[in-house]
Amino acid sequence: KNQVEQSPQSLIILEGKNCTLQCNYTVSPFSNLRWYKQDTGRGPVSLTIMTFSENTKSNGRYTATLDADTKQSSLHITASQLSDSASYICVVSLNYGGSQGNLIFGKGTKLSVKP
Amino acid sequence: KAGVTQTPRYLIKTRGQQVTLSCSPISGHRSVSWYQQTPGQGLQFLFEYFSETQRNKGNFPGRFSGRQFSNSRSEMNVSTLELGDSALYLCASSSAGPPLEYFGPGTRLTVL
Numbered sequence A: 001k002n003q004v005e006q007s008p009q010s011l012i013i014l015e016g017k018n019c020t021l022q023c024n025y026t027v028s029p030f031s032n033l034r035w036y037k038q039d040t041g042r043g044p045v046s047l048t049i050m051t052f053s054e055n056t057k058s059n060g061r062y063t064a065t066l067d068a069d070t071k072q073s074s075l076h077i078t079a080s081q082l083s084d085s086a087s088y089i090c091v092v093s094l095n096y097g098g099s100q101g102n103l104i105f106g107k108g109t110k111l112s113v114k115p
Numbered sequence B: 001k002a003g004v005t006q007t008p009r010y011l012i013k014t015r016g017q018q019v020t021l022s023c024s025p026i027s028g029h030r031s032v033s034w035y036q037q038t039p040g041q042g043l044q045f046l047f048e049y050f051s052e053t054q055r056n057k058g059n060f061p062g063r064f065s066g067r068q069f070s071n072s073r074s075e076m077n078v079s080t081l082e083l084g085d086s087a088l089y090l091c092a093s094s095s096a097g098p099p100l101e102y103f104g105p106g107t108r109l110t111v112l
Helices: none
Strands: A003-007 A010-014 A019-026 A030-038 A045-051 A056-059 A062-067 A072-077 A086-094 A103-105 A109-114 B005-007 B010-013 B019-024 B031-038 B042-050 B053-057 B064-068 B074-078 B087-094 B107-111
Touching: A003 A086, A003 A103, A010 A019, A019 A030, A019 A086, A019 A109, A030 A062, A030 A072, A045 A056, A045 A062, A045 A072, A072 A086, A086 B042, A103 B042, B005 B087, B010 B019, B019 B087, B019 B107, B031 B074, B042 B064, B074 B087
Parallel strands: A010 A109, B010 B107
Antiparallel strands: A003 A019, A019 A072, A030 A045, A030 A086, A056 A062, A062 A072, A086 A103, A086 A109, B005 B019, B019 B074, B031 B042, B031 B087, B042 B053, B064 B074, B087 B107
16 A cells, blocks of 8 residues: 655754654655645645755755665654644555645654644 | 735635635646645545646545636536535646645635
8 A cells, every 4th residue: 555654743953953753654656755844824835855866965054864775764854943833644646647646645743843 | 926816815704605716827827736734634635627627636525626727727616515615625726747746735624
């Protein structure tokens, strides 16, 4: 069964600290993996997208890694800011072409950054 | 370039009623997808339209339907509303290439 599991479910950190969110997937055939940030009450915004051959990608203070052998990805946030408080969703695409129907969503990690 | 827009942003309905939600994709995007997001289930795919044709459908009952117009705008309809339909409904659009969709702000539907 195609699944995407994220951990932890929620996380509280102090402003300025680093944190790492995890995403494990059992999806086949794999096309790409994306991390989204979703602020409360808003639609998700894409942070990074990685294909099978990529093992790291950065977007400012966000760095995603992908280990296609172990089917694991992580999202590392450096020097957290209050505005990083959001849900972070891992999404894996099946390799069935451009259709958006072949997306498997994780349930997200809710990050709270405290002053 | 304007982003994906959804109307209305908030909606309150009662059980048994029906509702229609609207989504305007980014200009030039021909693919529009709809998702339901609830705290318990997270994001779940409803269906995708491409050039006015439904290309994919998720695992939702027939009460959920949609359509896409020639200008790529899309509507989603839910009939005979149930309490469990209360959710944030998100629309996303992309061009015809690999999936890199852009999400709208969502419509928050509350069923009483």
